[in-house]
Structures are given as structure tokens and as C-alpha cells.
Amino acid sequence: MKKALFLPAFASAALLALAAAAPAQDLSLNWNQYRGFDVPFVPTPPEVVDEMLRLAGLKPGDVLYDLGCGDGRIVIAAAKRYGVKALGIDIDPVRIQESEENAVQAGLEGKVKFIQQDLFEADFHDATVVTMYLLTSVNLRLRPKLLSELRPGTRLVSHSFDMGEWRPDKTSLVETSYGDRRDVHFWVVPANVSGRWEWDLPDGAGKRHFTVQAVQEFQSVSASGTEGTWLAAVKDVVLAGDRISFKLDTEADGKMASFLYEGTVRGDAIEGTVRPADRPKAAPVKWKAVRDPKTAVPIAK
Ligand SMILES: C[S@@+](CC[C@H](N)C(=O)[O-])C[C@H]1O[C@@H](n2cnc3c(N)ncnc32)[C@H](O)[C@@H]1O
Known part of the structure; x- marks a missing residue:
């Protein structure tokens, strides 16, 4: 899969949206370190994680994947609070190591899984819930994979970014401790009845x-x-x-x-x-x- 180069797109509206959604201290990151990735690492604030998991309606037996899992916070929160099977996929080995360390600290060693892989090449067809904090442009590239590989009924939750013409089934607005507001979008993968x-x-x-x-x-x-x-x-x-x-x-x-x-x-x-x-x-x-x-x-x- 040809990667969208991150830095030349720096001025794009979508990327500025991600930057705007990032807490002030994260904007001082060295963006160059994310060259070649589809999205830089910007963590989801805790109150938005809470709303993402609430909207997902997690229940026993669910299998959650966070695509681009960053420091593993969504995976760890899902496993710890809801007791579901939770996995994270991230292209960046630094993030995978950080996720694994955070899982150990949370007492979840061996109970959650982190996979270093390009999410476009990953197999997550067994998911019942997929969470994302990517970009709309990345969601749009991912959309055919989500619609063709996930079972009908799989729930999708995205922080801030939508799926273009695939309108969300629900959207929540969350006030964050950074003093801004974030959208959290929710979809259910539809069966093909055409x-x-x-x-x-x-x-x-x-x-x-x-x-x-x-x-x-x-x-x-x-x-x-x-x-x-x-x-x-x-x-x-x-x-x-x-x-x-x-x-x-x-x-x-x-x-x-x-x-x-x-x-x-x-x-x-x-x-x-x-x-x-x-x-x-x-x-x-x-x-x-x-x-x-x-x-x-x-x-x-
Ligand atoms: C905005 S962060 C979100 C982190 C975490 N999901 C959260 O909400 O806190 C996006 C993550 O996606 C990862 N990423 C970027 N491109 C990727 C790709 N092609 N495959 C897998 N992960 C990717 C980055 O390394 C980064 O950790």
C-alpha cells in the first residue's frame, strides 16, 4: 500500500484538524518523527476515551481493536473496565513498546495484545468493535476494508473524524479538560441487502x-x-x-x-x-x- 506522506500534507485542512484536536503540549512534538506514517501520535483525552467506550456499548464477548493504538490507552481502558478482549495495532514500534509497558502497569500483562503493523494490511475481521483516532482522509481509505471485511453489526467509533458520505448513526460531543469539544462518531457496519x-x-x-x-x-x-x-x-x-x-x-x-x-x-x-x-x-x-x-x-x- 502506497503511504500518504505525512509532512507534505502538513498544511491540509484534515491535518490541521488533528493538530487542533491535540492538546497544546503535543503540538511541540517533532512532527518529523512521524514521516511515512498516515497519522502522527496524538493521544485521545481520557473523557473522550470514556465516551468512545460508552458509545461502543461494550459487553461480554466483544472483541475490540484500536487501529493506530498509540500508547494503548483505549485498549487498556476497554480490557480493564469492561473485561473484553482488546487489541491494538500501530505501525510505530515505539508506540507498541509504550503500550506494552502501560499494559503491565495497569496489571493487564498477557491480557491485551499489541501488534506492530500497518493497519491497512492488518487482519481484524474478528472485531465486534473498532475504535479509531485517525484522519477523515485515512478513514476514507479504510472504509472499503471496514465495509467488506467486518461482519455486519460490528460497531465503529471514531474520535473527531468522520467517514465522508457514510453518515454516523450517532454523534456525541464531549467537552475536554483542554477546554475544547470533540465529536465522537458511531456507526454500525450494515449488511449488504442490495x-x-x-x-x-x-x-x-x-x-x-x-x-x-x-x-x-x-x-x-x-x-x-x-x-x-x-x-x-x-x-x-x-x-x-x-x-x-x-x-x-x-x-x-x-x-x-x-x-x-x-x-x-x-x-x-x-x-x-x-x-x-x-x-x-x-x-x-x-x-x-x-x-x-x-x-x-x-x-x-
Ligand atoms: C492520533 S494517534 C491515536 C492514538 C490512540 N488511538 C488514541 O486515540 O489515543 C494515531 C496513531 O496511529 C498510528 N498510525 C499512523 N499510521 C498508521 C498505520 N498506517 N498503521 C497503523 N498505525 C498507524 C500512529 O503511530 C499513532 O500512534
Whole structure:
């Protein structure tokens, strides 16, 4: 991977943003020492670490990776406070050594892992949570890897920097002890539901055939459908990781009615239930939709 040279980009708005987000004492660092890295070492203030871990919603069984882990503070806080498996990746051997020393001091020797590697070459597909304090330009280069290698439902948290057109699912604003405010952005990696889906539902002695064509931009999905030869409006599509819900309007007992579909996406299948949207207590009917794999489009842009 060709590296973005750090120093020539010094005047870029993104880099100035990182510098502005750094506490005053860090700006006296010798920036030259970070030549060849994608981002210099600027630590996340403790109150921002707290908010990043809160937004991540850490729970037992989670596996957290901090990409560009610096002195290991996010990894150490996650392991110590939430008891989750936590790993850090940093390109700079000085940072890895510092992280390891800090882990020993925190009583976490052997309980956290630090890997010296370029994050663009690292394998972190088993993550359930990924934290970052990089730059928007770096996040954008990383975005296709995040979207194609991480499982749907993986949570991403970024200090200060966003992901361009992939809008965050949540953003918090944190006041720091340096007297400034930092954004903390949160995303859930969406399943890829683009393409043409088909299913049947029982109808008396027969069945009804449905087709839905879905267009997806990150977590945002729009769709249109047919039931047999009739158009069927698809509304209120919500995609959160591998969970999807939508309403589909169709004829029932001679009237138009809206049906609520809810399911879990597993590759080219969605399995779940369907029931009348206005009757939440109605017994749900099992539903399974299947996609023609040739119609799916990568969402990793
Ligand atoms: C802004 S610091 C963030 C440190 C830590 N995550 C935190 O929030 O306190 C960015 C870190 O990314 C590391 N880094 C820069 N380019 C990298 C790359 N290509 N692969 C892995 N780490 C990288 C730097 O060495 C630095 O420690």
C-alpha cells in the first residue's frame, strides 16, 4: 500500500484538524518523527476515551481493536473496565513498546495484545468493535476494508473524524479538560441487502409471490416491490447491522393493507416474520426471502 506522506500534507485542512484536536503540549512534538506514517501520535483525552467506550456499548464477548493504538490507552481502558478482549495495532514500534509497558502497569500483562503493523494490511475481521483516532482522509481509505471485511453489526467509533458520505448513526460531543469539544462518531457496519429479493407467502390454498428490488447506500436502503404483477410500495426500511425491517403495502381481503417485515440478513437470505403493521399483537407468519447473488452490488466504496 502506497503511504500518504505525512509532512507534505502538513498544511491540509484534515491535518490541521488533528493538530487542533491535540492538546497544546503535543503540538511541540517533532512532527518529523512521524514521516511515512498516515497519522502522527496524538493521544485521545481520557473523557473522550470514556465516551468512545460508552458509545461502543461494550459487553461480554466483544472483541475490540484500536487501529493506530498509540500508547494503548483505549485498549487498556476497554480490557480493564469492561473485561473484553482488546487489541491494538500501530505501525510505530515505539508506540507498541509504550503500550506494552502501560499494559503491565495497569496489571493487564498477557491480557491485551499489541501488534506492530500497518493497519491497512492488518487482519481484524474478528472485531465486534473498532475504535479509531485517525484522519477523515485515512478513514476514507479504510472504509472499503471496514465495509467488506467486518461482519455486519460490528460497531465503529471514531474520535473527531468522520467517514465522508457514510453518515454516523450517532454523534456525541464531549467537552475536554483542554477546554475544547470533540465529536465522537458511531456507526454500525450494515449488511449488504442490495439487489433483487424474492419470496412466497401462503394465501389460503395457494401462495403469493413477492419481489423487492433494493438499492443501498451504506446503511440507507430504498426499495420497490411487486406482488405478482401488481406494484407493492416498500416503506420505512431500517437496516441496523444484520437486522432489517420494512413495510410493504399490499391487498388483503379486498383492501390495501401495510405489512411489517422483520428479519435477519445472512448473505443471500433473510429470515424473519411478517404481520399486519397495524396489529402488533397479530400472530406473525414466518418469512424467508432469497436474493439472486448476481444482483447484489458491493457497498464498499
Ligand atoms: C492520533 S494517534 C491515536 C492514538 C490512540 N488511538 C488514541 O486515540 O489515543 C494515531 C496513531 O496511529 C498510528 N498510525 C499512523 N499510521 C498508521 C498505520 N498506517 N498503521 C497503523 N498505525 C498507524 C500512529 O503511530 C499513532 O500512534
